[in-house]
Amino acid sequence: MSAATPAAARAGRRRIEPWTLAGAALLVLLLFFSVLPMAWMLATSIKTQFAAVQYPPEWIPRNPTLEQYYRLLSPRNEVGREFLGYLLNSLWVSTATTVLGVLVGVPAAYAFSRFRFPGRNLLFYAVLVRNMFPAVVFLMPLFIMMRWMGLVNTHASLILTYLTFGLPLSIWLLKGFYDNIPVQLEQAARIDGASRFKAFLLVVMPLSAPGIIATAIYSFITAWNEYVYALTFLNEKSRLTLPVGLQRFFTEFASNWPGLMAASFIMSVPVVVLFLVLQKWFVKALTEGAVKS
Amino acid sequence: MPISDPVAARERPIATPAAASRPRSDGVLARIVRHRADYLYVLPALGVMALVIAYPVYFTVYLSFFNTPPNLALEDKIFVGFANYGRIVAAESFHEATWNTLVWTLFSTLFAFVLGFGAAITLDRELFGRSVLRGTLLVPYVISAVAASYVWRWLYHSDFGVIGAMLVALGLTDGPINILDNRSRVMPALIVVNVWKEFPFAMIMMLAGLQTVPDQLLRAARVDGASAWQRFWHVTMPHLRGVSLVTVLLLLVTNLNSFTIPWIMTGGGPAGASEIWITQVYQLAFGRIRFGLASAYSVILFGVMMAMGWFYVRALTRGEDRSPG
Numbered sequence: 001m002s003a004a005t006p007a008a009a010r011a012g013r014r015r016i017e018p019w020t021l022a023g024a025a026l027l028v029l030l031l032f033f034s035v036l037p038m039a040w041m042l043a044t045s046i047k048t049q050f051a052a053v054q055y056p057p058e059w060i061p062r063n064p065t066l067e068q069y070y071r072l073l074s075p076r077n078e079v080g081r082e083f084l085g086y087l088l089n090s091l092w093v094s095t096a097t098t099v100l101g102v103l104v105g106v107p108a109a110y111a112f113s114r115f116r117f118p119g120r121n122l123l124f125y126a127v128l129v130r131n132m133f134p135a136v137v138f139l140m141p142l143f144i145m146m147r148w149m150g151l152v153n154t155h156a157s158l159i160l161t162y163l164t165f166g167l168p169l170s171i172w173l174l175k176g177f178y179d180n181i182p183v184q185l186e187q188a189a190r191i192d193g194a195s196r197f198k199a200f201l202l203v204v205m206p207l208s209a210p211g212i213i214a215t216a217i218y219s220f221i222t223a224w225n226e227y228v229y230a231l232t233f234l235n236e237k238s239r240l241t242l243p244v245g246l247q248r249f250f251t252e253f254a255s256n257w258p259g260l261m262a263a264s265f266i267m268s269v270p271v272v273v274l275f276l277v278l279q280k281w282f283v284k285a286l287t288e289g290a291v292k293s
Numbered sequence: 294m295p296i297s298d299p300v301a302a303r304e305r306p307i308a309t310p311a312a313a314s315r316p317r318s319d320g321v322l323a324r325i326v327r328h329r330a331d332y333l334y335v336l337p338a339l340g341v342m343a344l345v346i347a348y349p350v351y352f353t354v355y356l357s358f359f360n361t362p363p364n365l366a367l368e369d370k371i372f373v374g375f376a377n378y379g380r381i382v383a384a385e386s387f388h389e390a391t392w393n394t395l396v397w398t399l400f401s402t403l404f405a406f407v408l409g410f411g412a413a414i415t416l417d418r419e420l421f422g423r424s425v426l427r428g429t430l431l432v433p434y435v436i437s438a439v440a441a442s443y444v445w446r447w448l449y450h451s452d453f454g455v456i457g458a459m460l461v462a463l464g465l466t467d468g469p470i471n472i473l474d475n476r477s478r479v480m481p482a483l484i485v486v487n488v489w490k491e492f493p494f495a496m497i498m499m500l501a502g503l504q505t506v507p508d509q510l511l512r513a514a515r516v517d518g519a520s521a522w523q524r525f526w527h528v529t530m531p532h533l534r535g536v537s538l539v540t541v542l543l544l545l546v547t548n549l550n551s552f553t554i555p556w557i558m559t560g561g562g563p564a565g566a567s568e569i570w571i572t573q574v575y576q577l578a579f580g581r582i583r584f585g586l587a588s589a590y591s592v593i594l595f596g597v598m599m600a601m602g603w604f605y606v607r608a609l610t611r612g613e614d615r616s617p618g
Contacts, residue, residue, distance in 0.1 A: 019521045019522070023411070023414060023415035024415070026408075026411045026412065026415055027415045027416070030408060030411075030412050030430060030492075031426070031430065033489060034429060034432065034433055034493075035429065036455075037441070037444050037445060037448055037489065038432065038433070038436075038444070040444070040447070040448060040455055041440075044447065052453065053453045054453070055452065055453055055458070055469070056461070056462075057453060057455055057458050104337045107333075107334040107335070107337070108334055108335045108337070108339075111332075111334030112335070115328065115331040115334070117324070117325070117328035117331040118321050118328065134549070134550035134552075134571055134594060134598065135550065135552070136550075136552055136571045136575050136578075136591075137574070137594055137595065137598075138349050138353075139575070139578060139579070140352075140353065140356070140584050140588060141348065141350075141352035141353050141356070144352070144365070144367070145348070145349070145352075147365075164344075164346065221435055224437070225436070225437040225438060225439070227437070227438060227553045228552055228553065242437070243437055243439040244439075246437075246439050246440065246443065247439065247557065250443060257447055257453075260443055260447070264437075264440035264443055264444060265440075267440050268436040268437065268440055271436060271437070272432055272435060275431070275432075275435045276428055279424065279427070279431070283431075283500075283501070
């Protein structure tokens with residue numbers, strides 16, 4: 001900050017270290033690196049198909065148009081109906097995964113944080129080790145299982161899978177939040193005559209609300225973006241979620257880059273908005289466990 | 294270790310006094326019985342996980358000893374012993390994929406960590422618009438890998454790509470340049486996308502780590518005349534050992550497991566030049582429907598991941614209580 005005004009810069013010239021300059025340069029480069037692809041996605045999405053394939057490229061669209069967005073979001077045409085279908089499927093699968101994940105994850109995380117039961121550590125390591133396995137490795141047995149249970153091509157197959165694979169991380173994140181709530185608060189409630197469950201519900205739950213929200217957002221974003229399982233378990237067009245739907249769009253309209261970029265943009269909006277609004281909690285959730293050790 | 298211990302001690306959750314005062318001499322069975330109600334909280338989670346994790350692991354190992362028919366009528370499978378493993382290990386394409394996986398994992402991790410760490414150091418100070426900056430840098434991390442892959446395919450496009458146009462503008466090439474269809478350019482190009490997507494993760498992890506470095510120590514070092522580099526190396530770095538280790542391990546594991554970016558951007562092409570383990574397993578399993586062979590491949594990967602998982606758990610639980618139960 002000392003370099004912000006000329007006066008301060010003169011006064012504190014000795015204190016501007018080369019590291020600060022290097023840092024600023026790095027930051028500018030990284031910003032450019034991060035933002036350029038997204039800016040280009042947005043710019044392309046508001047071009048006509050003709051303008052998108054000019055060489056050299058039009059850096060700023062000369063005749064911006066929302067044509068692609070109308071097409072994708074209007075239920076009156078084929079493409080729009082298809083895209084809105086994918087959108088609703090994604091919304092349903094992500095929401096169901098998130099809600100179920102919180103319902104199952106909260107009690108488990110609480111137990112891992114508070115109770116010292118035999119096998120607790122072993123179970124918890126199992127939870128962590130699960131994160132090591134690549135999704136693809138689970139695909140074949142799960143695919144066969146889903147086929148056997150008659151769940152192939154259903155949203156239930158995805159919800160069940162996302163729930164399971166989301167749980168270890170959710171439990172880990174939530175446990176971090178519970179660890180930070182002083183146990184004395186519950187003990188006070190117990191002394192006042194509340195049962196353990198009541199103390200959990202009335203004292204711990206409200207205090208851990210931010211943690212639960214952060215974890216829920218994380219599950220939602222993960223489910224919303226998930227691709228491999230959706231690619232494998234679903235093949236009926238009307239059931240596809242957005243990531244797979246996007247791929248289908250690409251094969252169907254290979255040269256319509258503005259359309260594809262508009263679809264990518266619409267798909268990114270919900271997660272980016274959720275993330276930006278709750279950035280603080282999201283960051284906390286991501287880093288909670290790791291910083292402690 | 295001794296240097297980071299005070300931090301760990303301060304951050305450690307308060308142990309329940311109830312647990313501390315419990316006698317530890319009674320038998321396991323008695324303790325299980327006494328704690329039976331506690332299991333109720335964990336049971337739903339464990340139940341679901343046993344179904345969707347334990348069974349698949351067992352099934353993959355089982356299937357890896359069989360030849361499976363392409364119509365997946367599993368009752369017609371043929372026992373072949375370790376033949377599937379032999380075929381995987383002997384295949385030329387496996388060696389190329391292994392090399393690519395190593396390159397992909399190591400370089401992605403290295404660049405993501407270095408850039409993320411650099412960004413974290415830069416952002417770890419009073420800075421105008423700091424949270425906006427952090428938010429902007431994090432956006433690539435939260436958007437869908439599928440959307441990101443298509444955006445980058447468009448950026449790399451051989452005729453109308455912006456990156457080609459920029460290279461021309463900088464005078465580095467004469468005309469449009471083929472990036473993803475070129476055997477020697479495809480891996481670096483994919484690694485750039487991957488780093489773009491995950492350096493923000495390293496950034497927030499390291500930023501969180503930096504915030505645990507006590508200000509007094511840095512100020513004391515400054516008063517004692519330590520240079521910026523000395524302060525960083527002797528005061529900040531020792532505090533970041535734990536979080537760096539966890540971040541690097543998580544990045545390594547994520548990169549070993551990546552699928553979406555290579556799959557969508559090149560599908561392993563051109564001619565296997567960007568094939569990595571995971572895309573190859575997927576191709577074997579769901580492209581060629583060779584479940585037995587793909588299972589053997591998966592089991593080999595299990596082994597690698599388990600070894601890494603062991604390090605991960607050790608890094609993550611260091612300094613936490615290690616009571617046997």
